[in-house]
Amino acid sequence: MMIINFIGISLIVLIIWWFWLYKPNNVVATSTDVLIEVKEGVYSPASLQVTANHPITLSFLRKDPSPCSETLLIPSLDISEQLTLNKVTKIHLQNIPPGEHVFHCQMQMYKGVITAVE
């Protein structure tokens, strides 16, 4: 039982580390138009690094038919868009303030983050 308990507690620690403490590497935007795929329950890339206070276009290509993936919200930038299936929806962002801007679906099951650095 000691071993089983140890495995169980280790799993809990791993969950906490993997989902909450681990900071994934950002994909650095190299152009002013970044393609983000919405497919199979996730945004790809989900972590994007951009230059703050510079315009950038996020092109969301929704390939996921689930209705959950239809709405895209970026609350800190007051953006809400409907993503059409199998089409690119362009979101033009002007002068993104420095910091983290989370984007997600209505239920927050799909999640991503834009990190704007100066």
Added chain:
Amino acid sequence: MSKAQTEQQLIIEGAGCASCVGKIEAALQNTPGVNSAEMNFADRTVLVSGTANSQDLVKAIESAGYNAKPFNDSSHTDSLDEKEAADWAYYKKLMRDTIIALSLGVPLMIYGIAIGEMTVATNTERLAWLIVGLLTLAVMFFSGKHFYIGAWKSFKNHSANMDTLIALGTGTAWVYSMLVVFIPDAIPLMARHVYFEATAMIIGLINLGLALELKARGKTSEAIKRLIGLQAKTATVVRDNKDVQINIDQVLLNDIIKVRPGEKIPVDGEVIEGHTSIDESMLTGEPMPVEKSEKDDVTAGTLNKSGMILFKATRVGKDTALAQIIAMVKRAQNSKPPIGRLADVISAYFVPVVMIISIVSALAWLNFGPEPTLAFAIVSATTVLIIACPCALGLATPMSVMVGVGKAAEAGVLIRNGEALQTASKITAMILDKTGTITEGSPKVTDVILANESDEKTILQLAASLESGSEHPLAQAIVESAMEQEIELLKIDAFNAITGYGVEATCNGKSLLFGNSKLMKMKEIELSDFTTKAQALAKEAKTPMYFAVDGQLAAIIAVADPMKSDSLCAIKRLQANGIRVIMLTGDNKETASAIAKKAQITEFFADVLPEDKANKVRELQQQGEIVGMTGDGINDAPALALADVGFAIGTGTDVAIESADITLMRGSLHGLADAIAVSKATLRNIKQNLFGAFIYNVAGIPVAAGILYPFFGLLLSPVIAGAAMAFSSLTVVTNANRLRLFKAQDH
């Protein structure tokens, strides 16, 4: 007359290299009327500002060797059709997945109930269960593949969602069952139970739940579909004296458009020929058709009822009022009121927390549970994973907001965002501006009382000439009165508007003053017994104004603005809701009192300067009231901004959409009462949903973990958990759909 400056966007075809940019921009800049042209090569679009016609721009680009067409974002209808087709295809897929999964799950469950134990004791049973296990694997592959792929992709992204829970729950049940089949000796005898039926049933039920939810979700967006459906698909454009039927997205600015009776107005414009009545009820909620003739504006999506008209397109594509309304409603439908923020915070941590509870539950059973502890641990861990439903929490607020905002839009009430929706439901005091809100806002001259021997026509000529420089509605009434009597207006000089007092100017060497008693006092004009006459007029709800020529009082001109026919009924609705109704007006006390009496408003403030309206809002807020302010959105901007909720009341489709938290498209105050009623109904619905979703998870997860077992010997089956989870989201969506029954009041 100079043409208005506009910005137009065109889509360029055939521009293959960056050097094309210069050619296209140069071609456009050489076109008469173009101020600037900037091409976005990435988008293959060009933004042109100036007065040039779209047709000329297209020709200029074509002459440079490229093709171009106006960029009109009017493809709403197409995308709606595409969305419906995509949803239908996904629904069919989910139903097919459901049937496949339940075809295996249901017989297995019936077998389990009829025969009893689903255990592995003999080699024959092992072989039989191995075949069932492989069939279950096939179900997992064909019907549940999306859960496993989604879970894996989320995991790699360091996030977890509903797929994670389903994949872990069903995966655990299947892996454990296969271990029982392959290495039964490694598992205690009492725990040699297989759970293939749970895996197949859960996949089937959750797919069924998703399919039904998809159907129910379709109904939540009916309002926006109706708005999008208002858009005409084609327009009849007069080009080179010929009627040409073209697609709506090809209509250019300044095109001349012909609309016959029974046809929809395709884009916004100004009537240049003909007379008709137009049904605007689909946008404003106003049931009476509106008469339109030359120089009147017409709005896309409204219906031409009686005559044929020609009009000039002034706004096309995404610039039409209808397109802006659609965009605003869509934006508002996706915004969240503050009440939903707690659910958002919980949703963000929910899935990993449930995974931890599942492990804790399994460990508790293994350490402290009765035999077979392993079987109990597997059942409880699986059930916890399956019963937890982050979707119900996540859907609780947005689904209600979507239906509520949509229903409000149908009633001609445009709600800016979720926060405005929530605050509107809590309003305790409502300030109403008198002119244009309680009254019609189009005053008429009723009395001209002369103070000297001048004749009435001369006085009206001077007064109207002076007031022609003012935009105040009372001034317009005097100008209109002069026009009706065909009095020619004179040239005025040194015009000066003194806010809150009146206006002054000179005309043919005479100094003219027009305004209230405060202005006369300020300019030391002797009023003598004319103040009594003015008071008598004011008691009849007329607004008396003083007119002085060369420092002497010349006349009192009274103007009356009648109360809207349904204002009293709407104000009673607000009062019946326990809302304190307060009227503000720049008019004198007598006029204000007369209107307040008619409208049955006991609290009113007269002689209020525009800047004082904001102070009144602040005073009420300091008294602890949650204040709504209703005005025309132009003169009342500071007060509207300061109020907890600002309501801009429009007339017809000519609304200041950007100016307030809530825009009332129709002039009736019933729109205000409807806005508050729909806000209250939506908030009530959100609370029901949130309560249901919280209680479901807070009660369901401990029960699934086996908290009731020590007391009642009750442990939930994973199949029941799967059914509960699948239908919890559906319940939330169905409850939100009840809001569709909300009806606006017409009278």
